[in-house]
Amino acid sequence: MRVALVSAFIEDQVYEHKLDDSFMKNTICKEDHFYHRIAKALSKKNIEVVIFYPSKEKIEKKFVHKFGHEIVRVPVKYIPFIHEPIVYSPRLVEIIKNEFDICQFVSGYYVMYKVPDMFDYIVSKLHNKIPIIARWAGGNHEWMTILRKPIKKKSLNKCQKILCSGKNEIGNLKKIFDIPSEKISYLINPIDLDIFKKRDxxxxxxxxxxxxxxxxxxxxxxxxxxxxxxxxxxxxxxxxxxxxxxxxxxxxxxxxxxxxxxxxxxxxxxxxxxxxxxxxxxxxxxxxxxxxxxxxxxxxxxxxxxxxxxxxxxxxxxxxxxxxxxxxxxxxxxxxxxxxxxxxxxxxxxxxxxxxxxxxxxxxxxxxxIDFTYEAFGEKLVKIYESIKKNKF
Missing domain, CATH: 3.40.50.2000 (Glycogen Phosphorylase B;)
Incomplete structure (x- = not known):
């Protein structure tokens, strides 16, 4: 099984640094960001994983993370628009649709409150073509405009599963966006308990x-x-x-x-x-x-x-x-x-x-x-994949 782990952000803006080759090799490929911990947990379950970093850089390029999985820097189209830009990437959609079994968003804040964002764009293009898993980590839904909420609601409901890390956010998904309970799974990003532990x-x-x-x-x-x-x-x-x-x-x-x-x-x-x-x-x-x-x-x-x-x-x-x-x-x-x-x-x-x-x-x-170990996380996520496949998407 091949899984695309996708960021819905322009990562240059997240890092406030160009994702040039040097930064990709010396920072992204060496860091312990949760994107890569998710990939590590899945790799332990023999799932082939590729992480996609949307970027303003115009050249698509592949890199290898220290954990062994592949990272792809993929160009985006960027159109300035009033308060928030319009961002999309036909190339990213093409790769996922043609080469992967599941599209999973690992970024959890869909922060465009006035215009459709990368999440909305990718979901609209992949809907009914490949299973989509979203991650909902919050964000202030009250900031969304009256026109914006229906767009987000529609996009979320097109996903086969939404991963959520908090009871309050699960409540918001149900109440604000009318997401049925069976589409929501409680799952928190993994940490390495061999590293994070009590010491003197x-x-x-x-x-x-x-x-x-x-x-x-x-x-x-x-x-x-x-x-x-x-x-x-x-x-x-x-x-x-x-x-x-x-x-x-x-x-x-x-x-x-x-x-x-x-x-x-x-x-x-x-x-x-x-x-x-x-x-x-x-x-x-x-x-x-x-x-x-x-x-x-x-x-x-x-x-x-x-x-x-x-x-x-x-x-x-x-x-x-x-x-x-x-x-x-x-x-x-x-x-x-x-x-x-x-x-x-x-x-x-x-x-x-x-x-x-x-x-x-x-x-x-x-x-x-104990629920946050690589083993526990990977096992739960693979079960979600198998459930989606079993339901004959």
Missing amino acids: KIETKKQLELDVKKKYFLYVGRLTINKGIEELLETFKEIQKIKKEIILILIGDGPLKNKIIEFAKKYNLENSILLKGRCSHNEISIHYNASSILFHIGTSGGLPNVIIEGIASGLPIIASYNGANEDFVNEKLGTGILIQPGNKSQLKDAIFMILKNEEKFSKNISNVI
């Missing part, structure tokens, strides 16, 4: 050459707006006045990087705010173990991989009430505290609560983590 905090601090007497706050993700970074910086600045032993580490890259550097200089926090840039999964896992709190307080929906990784590592988490966060981060499970996005008062209170009760929040790892 002191030893991992030493491994990272960090001061063992300090406490570390951690952010992992894109340095961009709507991630709660601005609120985190302001709150950290206030807390650092009375708790000098706390250091903030940010792992990732993005357009806010220079603003973060300027913020640190302005408030004399150059030695207290550490920008680590892009890191491998192995490096990130050690940072989880060395830290006291992980922050994911943005406004986007879905279930971020960093939350599952943090839980597996025994790291307390402060997250926002968004998407599937509520299913995995809460005081009942002992995994962390939820706050309203943008609420700095709640953020500050949550930080002090965890600092006072750090052992309570890091003692247990939720049993649900």
